[in-house]
Amino acid sequence: xxDELKSNxxxxxxxxxxxxxxxxxxxxxxxxxxxxxxxxxxFDHHSGWFxxxxxxxxxxxxxxxxxxxxxxxxxxxxxxxxxYETYCGLCHGSxxxxxxxxxxxLAGSEWVAKDITSLARIPLTGLNGPIQVKxxxxxxxMAPMGASLSDADLAAVLTYVRGSWGNKxxxxxxxxxxxxxxxxxxxxxxxxxxxxMTPVERGHAVFQKYGxxxxxGQEAKGGVANPNAKTAEQVPSLIYVADGYTKDxxxxxxxxxxxxxxxxxxxxxxxxxxxxxWGNVISSNELxxxxxxxxxxxxxxxxxxx
Amino acid sequence: xxxxxxxxxLLLGVAALALFGAGVARADDQLDxxxxxxxxxxxxxxxxxxxxxxxxxxxxxxxxxxxxCTQCHKLSRPVNCDYVLPDEWSRYVKRMMRKPGSGIDxxxxxxxxxxxxxxxxxxxxxxxxxxxxxxxxxxxxxAEAKIKEVxxxxxxx
Numbered sequence: 384x385x386d387e388l389k390s391n392x393x394x395x396x397x398x399x400x401x402x403x404x405x406x407x408x409x410x411x412x413x414x415x416x417x418x419x420x421x422x423x424x425x426f427d428h429h430s431g432w433f434x435x436x437x438x439x440x441x442x443x444x445x446x447x448x449x450x451x452x453x454x455x456x457x458x459x460x461x462x463x464x465x466x467y468e469t470y471c472g473l474c475h476g477s478x479x480x481x482x483x484x485x486x487x488x489l490a491g492s493e494w495v496a497k498d499i500t501s502l503a504r505i506p507l508t509g510l511n512g513p514i515q516v517k518x519x520x521x522x523x524x525m526a527p528m529g530a531s532l533s534d535a536d537l538a539a540v541l542t543y544v545r546g547s548w549g550n551k552x553x554x555x556x557x558x559x560x561x562x563x564x565x566x567x568x569x570x571x572x573x574x575x576x577x578x579x580m581t582p583v584e585r586g587h588a589v590f591q592k593y594g595x596x597x598x599x600g601q602e603a604k605g606g607v608a609n610p611n612a613k614t615a616e617q618v619p620s621l622i623y624v625a626d627g628y629t630k631d632x633x634x635x636x637x638x639x640x641x642x643x644x645x646x647x648x649x650x651x652x653x654x655x656x657x658x659x660x661w662g663n664v665i666s667s668n669e670l671x672x673x674x675x676x677x678x679x680x681x682x683x684x685x686x687x688x689x
Numbered sequence: 690x691x692x693x694x695x696x697x698x699l700l701l702g703v704a705a706l707a708l709f710g711a712g713v714a715r716a717d718d719q720l721d722x723x724x725x726x727x728x729x730x731x732x733x734x735x736x737x738x739x740x741x742x743x744x745x746x747x748x749x750x751x752x753x754x755x756x757x758c759t760q761c762h763k764l765s766r767p768v769n770c771d772y773v774l775p776d777e778w779s780r781y782v783k784r785m786m787r788k789p790g791s792g793i794d795x796x797x798x799x800x801x802x803x804x805x806x807x808x809x810x811x812x813x814x815x816x817x818x819x820x821x822x823x824x825x826x827x828x829x830x831x832a833e834a835k836i837k838e839v840x841x842x843x844x845x846x
Contacts, residue, residue, distance in 0.1 A: 605789065613761060615790030627784025645761065687795050689779055689802045 459554060463543025466536050470506075470528045471544075474655050479548035485655070486525070487516035490548035499555055502541060503563040506530070509597035524607055526618075527594035531640075531659035534560040568592060586676025589669045595621075598656055603680055612654035613645035622680040626687065630674050637670060638662035727770075734769030738808060746843040750804035757793050757801060758785070773809040773817040775835035776828075778802050806839045 431437030434444045441447045468477065474486035481488035489495055494516060495502060506529025514521050529537050538560040545552035572580070572588050580588070590596060590603070598618040600606045605620030612618075624633055640660030646653065665673070740751045755764050772778060782802045786793035793801070809817055821829050 613790070614788050617789055619789055620787075623783070623787040627780055627787055629780065632780075687783060687798065689782075689799045 459539045459542045460546065462536075463539035463541070464547075466532065466540040467543050470532070471540065473653065474525075479544070479550075487514070487519070487521050487523075489544050490550065492516050492550075495544055495550050496552045499541070499559050500563040500566050502545075503529075503537065503555075503560060504567050506532070506537060506540070507564060507567055508594050511597065526598045526607070526656050528659070530594045531661050531664045533663065534564060537564075582672045582675040583679045584676075585669075586672035586674070586679075589665070589673040590676055592669075593661065593665065595673075603677070607656065609644070609654045609656045611647050611651040612656070613647050616647060616654075618656055621677055622682065625678040625681040630678065633674050633677065634670050637665070637673070728766060731767075731769040732763050732765045734765050736763060736765040736768065738768055738812065740808075743807065743811070744843040744845070747804055747807050750800040751808075753797055754801045754804045757791075757797060760792065761785070761788075767805070771816065772805075773813045774820055774824075775802075775806050775832050775839075778805040778809070803839050803842070806836060807843060810836050810840070 429442040431441070431443050437444055437447060441450075471489075475481050475489050476486075479488060479490035494505070494514075505525070507527055508530070509527040510523050510525040512522065514523055529540070532540070534557050538555045538557045541560070542554040544550065546554065577585055577588065596603070598607045599621050600618075603621040605618055607618045608616060609618050610616055628636065636658075638661060640662075641658040642660075644654045644657050661670075737755075738751065740748045743751070754767075758764060758767060767781075772781060779802060782793075782798050782805070785791060786795075786798045821832060824832060
C-alpha cells in the first residue's frame, strides 16, 4: 500500500497526536506588533525612563517639574494668561483674534510689537477713536481695562500677549512696566502742585490719572456705550452720586468695583465694560479727594424733594 | 494597573484645572461676596407686602413701587432688606432712579420713597426703633420728623 493511499484511510480512533506545521494567523502577528508598539509608546510616555525622582502618578521628570513652584518666564506666562482671560479675553478673544466691529485682533497686530510704553498706554489709558490694525480701520472705544492692575499683572499680561498666537515680541519686565507707567503719567501734576490744590481739584486730577473719564466721560456725565448693559447700554453718569451714596458707601464701591454688570437681555453677551476694583491701586488720600470731586459734580439747584 | 495610572494622571489634570478655575472664579466673586450674600438672604423672603390695611394713598404708591422696582430686581430684595430709616431710603431710591434707563422720574421716586418710609414704620417697626435709638439726637429728631410728615400726609385721608 502506497503512502498516499494509507493517509486517505480513516485513522484508528486510538491514534496519537501527530506533529505538523501550520502557519501563524496574520492577525496574531499584527496584534502582537501593535501591542509591542503601544507598549513602547506607553513606556516612552509613562516610564519616566527610570528616573529615580519619578513615582506614580507622575509619568516623567518634566511632568514632575511642572508641579514645582514656578519662577521667571513660565510663571509670567501662566499669570499673564489668567489676567488676560479676566480683563481682555471677553473682547479680544481667548484666541487673540478679537471681535468684528468691537475689538481688533492682537495676533499679529503691529501695535503689540511696538515699544513697551506705546503698548502699555492702551490698557492704562484706554483707546478711543480711529485706529488702523493690520491695514483695517477701526473706531474704538476701549476702556482703560488695565489701569487698576499692578505693574506685575500688566507686565505678565503684556508678556503673554507678546508671546502668544504667533506674536514673537519680547517679554515685558516689571521694571520696564513701571517705567512705562511713569512715562505715561508724566503729565500728572507734581506733588508740590498737588499740595496747593483744593481737595476737589486734587480729586479731578485723580479722576484724570486713573482714566475714569475714559468710561464715565470727561465731565463724568457718562455715555460710553456698554452693549447689553441694563443701564440703558451705557456706562452710568457720576454727577448724581452725592444723592445716592454716603461718602463711605461710594469709597467702598470704588474700592470693590462691580464685576458683574446686570444685562439688558439675559440671553445676550455680557457687557464688555465693568467697574474694576481700584482698592489695590488708589491710595486712601486719592480716594478721599476723588470722592470730594465726585460729590461736587451735582448740578446746583437740581434738588429732589425727598 | 497601567490603566489606573493613566486614569490617575487624567484625573489629576482635571482636578488641577478645576481647582485653578475655581480659584479664578473665587477671586472675582470675592470682590463683593458680602453684599451678594446679603442680597441673597433678602431675596429668599416674601416678595409681596400685604398693604390692605394701609391708607389708599400708600396702597397706590405700593403699586408704583412694585411696578418700577421689579424692572431691575426682585421685589423681595427691598421688601426684606434692613433699610428702614428715611435717610437710607432717600439715598437708595435716588441711587436706583439715577441709573440710566430706570424710568423713574422724581415724582415717582418721591412716591416710592414715601411708601418705603411708611411701610418701614409699620412692618419693620422693631428694626426701625432699634436703628433710631443708635442715631445722634439730631439725626433721630430729623428722622422722626420725616416719618411723621409721611404719616400725616397719608393717614386718615
